[in-house]
Amino acid sequence: MRTPPGVKEADFAAALREFASAIGKQWVFTSDEDVDLYRDAYSPFWGEPEERQASAALAPDTVEQVQAIARIANRYKIPLYTISTGRNLGYGGSAPNASGSVVLDLKRMNRVLEVNENNAYALVEPGVSYFDLYRYIEERGLKVWIDVPDPGWGSPVGNSLDRGGGYTTHQFRNHFDAHCGMEVVLANGDLVRTGMGAMPGSKSWQQYKTGFGPAIDGIFSQSNFGIVTKMGFWLMPQPDAYLTGTVEVPRHNDLVPLVEVLNFLENSRICQGMSDLSSPVMGMPAPPDAPPSPPDLIALINKAIDGNARELDDYAASKGLTAWSVTIKFYGPAKAIAAQWEYAKEKFSVIAGAKFIDGELIRLPLTAGQRDKVHKVEFGIPSLSIFSMGARNANNPTPGDGHQWFSPIIPRNGEAVFEANKVFAAAGRDFGLPVPPFSIPFCFWERSFLFLFGFPVTHDAAKNKSTREAFRHLVQIAAGHGWGEYRTAPAYQDLIMSTYSFNNHALLRLHETLKDAIDPNGILSPGRYGIWPKHLRGARR
Amino acid sequence: MVSRRDVVFGGIAVATFPVFADVVGARSPAGETLGRPALSLYKVVFDERFPSSVDFGREALARGFAVHAIRGDMTDLWYYDLYPKWKTGPAAIAGLTAHGPLFCLERLSWDIGMRVSFRERRPGDLYSWVIAPGRRA
Numbered sequence: 001m002r003t004p005p006g007v008k009e010a011d012f013a014a015a016l017r018e019f020a021s022a023i024g025k026q027w028v029f030t031s032d033e034d035v036d037l038y039r040d041a042y043s044p045f046w047g048e049p050e051e052r053q054a055s056a057a058l059a060p061d062t063v064e065q066v067q068a069i070a071r072i073a074n075r076y077k078i079p080l081y082t083i084s085t086g087r088n089l090g091y092g093g094s095a096p097n098a099s100g101s102v103v104l105d106l107k108r109m110n111r112v113l114e115v116n117e118n119n120a121y122a123l124v125e126p127g128v129s130y131f132d133l134y135r136y137i138e139e140r141g142l143k144v145w146i147d148v149p150d151p152g153w154g155s156p157v158g159n160s161l162d163r164g165g166g167y168t169t170h171q172f173r174n175h176f177d178a179h180c181g182m183e184v185v186l187a188n189g190d191l192v193r194t195g196m197g198a199m200p201g202s203k204s205w206q207q208y209k210t211g212f213g214p215a216i217d218g219i220f221s222q223s224n225f226g227i228v229t230k231m232g233f234w235l236m237p238q239p240d241a242y243l244t245g246t247v248e249v250p251r252h253n254d255l256v257p258l259v260e261v262l263n264f265l266e267n268s269r270i271c272q273g274m275s276d277l278s279s280p281v282m283g284m285p286a287p288p289d290a291p292p293s294p295p296d297l298i299a300l301i302n303k304a305i306d307g308n309a310r311e312l313d314d315y316a317a318s319k320g321l322t323a324w325s326v327t328i329k330f331y332g333p334a335k336a337i338a339a340q341w342e343y344a345k346e347k348f349s350v351i352a353g354a355k356f357i358d359g360e361l362i363r364l365p366l367t368a369g370q371r372d373k374v375h376k377v378e379f380g381i382p383s384l385s386i387f388s389m390g391a392r393n394a395n396n397p398t399p400g401d402g403h404q405w406f407s408p409i410i411p412r413n414g415e416a417v418f419e420a421n422k423v424f425a426a427a428g429r430d431f432g433l434p435v436p437p438f439s440i441p442f443c444f445w446e447r448s449f450l451f452l453f454g455f456p457v458t459h460d461a462a463k464n465k466s467t468r469e470a471f472r473h474l475v476q477i478a479a480g481h482g483w484g485e486y487r488t489a490p491a492y493q494d495l496i497m498s499t500y501s502f503n504n505h506a507l508l509r510l511h512e513t514l515k516d517a518i519d520p521n522g523i524l525s526p527g528r529y530g531i532w533p534k535h536l537r538g539a540r541r
Numbered sequence: 542m543v544s545r546r547d548v549v550f551g552g553i554a555v556a557t558f559p560v561f562a563d564v565v566g567a568r569s570p571a572g573e574t575l576g577r578p579a580l581s582l583y584k585v586v587f588d589e590r591f592p593s594s595v596d597f598g599r600e601a602l603a604r605g606f607a608v609h610a611i612r613g614d615m616t617d618l619w620y621y622d623l624y625p626k627w628k629t630g631p632a633a634i635a636g637l638t639a640h641g642p643l644f645c646l647e648r649l650s651w652d653i654g655m656r657v658s659f660r661e662r663r664p665g666d667l668y669s670w671v672i673a674p675g676r677r678a
Contacts, residue, residue: 037651107652153648383616384614384615384619384645387614387615387641387642387644388612388639388642389641
């Protein structure tokens with residue numbers, strides 16, 4: 001039997017007996033066959049001694065059982081690693097930061113406690129998946145939408161605590177920002193409700209976010225200060241219609257005004273959906289099965305990255321292609337969103353040569369036929385179709401066994417996109433990384449761009465080692481330019497936390513002060529997002 | 542393209558897949574008796590995009606199994622069919638698919654104590670597989 005670090009085998013056995021007494025022995029998993037299910041399928045250390053693996057797993061069913069587990073863990077100083085559904089692949093899965101931790105698997109706590117159609121909110125337990133919540137709403141014919149990540153088999157609680165995102169409108173895409181109220185079990189087993197939930201008999205727990213006094217919900221995201229056992233979310237009232245409009249501009253440097261207008265329209269809530277930026281002339285972003293860009297085009301792209309875009313513009317003109325395209329998306333009454341698109345056209349018309357393509361107006365709800373054709377996540381429909389992409393094909397003969405996301409936040413302006421590409425293209429060449437000739441940022445988040453580079457994880461230790469080294473270099477290079485990652489897998493959390501180092505790591509020191517106060521024995525997810533308890537901290541500095 | 546209707550009415554398959562020997566408990570590809578009890582399959586999954594998977598679906602049908610066609614994406618199969626079925630208890634399934642659908646179905650089946658009991662890589666980067674109740678199911 002594996003044991004947690006620093007815990008005597010006899011103590012661990014005693015703790016397991018007490019856990020079994022608290023939650024039922026059938027919900028205490030200790031066999032390799034069961035515990036191996038919690039390995040991170042996308043671990044960049046797969047099969048190596050450094051791969052982080054659990055020692056056991058517990059699957060409680062109630063808040064009271066979670067409280068009992070916390071108290072037992074405190075008594076025996078057993079590290080717990082909390083997961084909701086554990087399907088956060090690409091950013092860590094269900095494997096702990098600290099090998100030997102006991103996974104606290106909240107999948108059985110899967111009750112949808114409330115969905116309020118009138119005021120569009122929900123209250124759920126951590127084991128509720130997006131599919132569960134979608135089914136609950138669909139079966140009752142409620143006119144509210146959820147906002148889902150892609151793939152959608154994770155949970156609203158887990159994804160929002162990890163600060164994941166979705167694909168509908170601004171105020172719902174940022175899943176943590178869309179939450180309203182939490183219930184949290186602390187390390188000592190105490191139970192806290194945040195916001196209005198702190199008032200016994202509150203009638204507005206999911207209707208007003210901050211309650212009274214400090215708003216502390218944020219400390220329970222990307223952290224290890226408590227075990228969230230309930231969480232409220234604001235939902236999107238089902239809109240009447242959906243409309244897209246595409247803007248094309250001819251020249252490479254038109255990206256600068258294109259983004260300026262886009263920012264105005266998004267920040268003014270004229271267009272609410274997640275905008276899609278692309279470059280027709282560069283063929284970016286390229287689909288997974290696209291052939292490599294021809295060398296002559298790559299040469300022109302490289303010149304453009306170096307500041308000389310004239311030849312790329314000439315090439316685009318000769319091919320009848322435009323430099324940039326952005327598709328903006330509208331949700332709301334058909335008349336209103338048609339007017340918003342017309343207004344957007346006026347604004348983009350300041351760019352010489354801008355062309356507009358009207359998208360189809362889709363009246364909602366979707367018909368069955370429409371549902372099969374649309375990008376489901378833009379309509380709040382969870383899907384796993386993303387796993388059918390990336391299969392072996394002529395252009396991708398050696399697909400990886402998984403991926404790890406490198407995901408820096410970049411300022412929302414065209415100049416920053418050019419600069420980031422110059423930096424990342426050079427880094428990709430230097431380290432042999434599969435960085436595309438030109439990377440197009442995503443518009444998941446308000447006010448900023450997100451770059452997403454998926455680096456392959458394989459079952460070849462040598463390749464993984466090389467990718468890890470390159471990944472670490474990229475993190476440092478990005479930090480050197482003031483670009484920080486918004487999220488990462490446990491393998492890189494210490495590294496990335498170390499780049500948020502203003503004033504001699506004042507933020508991390510504050511995290512550690514909180515950790516020592518709230519969880520003095522360091523039993524809750526030690527190491528998550530770089531926050532280690534005191535007894536495990538020294539060696540990591 | 543072969544549709545589900547073609548599979549249903551296309552006649553008896555000619556290929557034999559080792560996975561069925563594992564499922565029906567008859568004989569292994571080498572011919573020896575496996576000595577395992579027959580496994581009741583709730584559904585056999587094939588992918589219409591791959592001819593060998595379509596053959597697999599045909600053979601499953603000829604053997605009397607209920608079949609389900611996908612085209613890479615297994616979401617609807619799981620959401621509308623397997624998820625409600627598995628809510629009532631474990632139910633074994635088999636398939637010949639690409640890695641992606643197997644990866645998803647395997648992980649989803651863990652939640653009710655099921656495991657991949659047979660997995661074999663086949664030509665064309667496909668996998669034949671059986672997901673069956675595990676020790677804890």
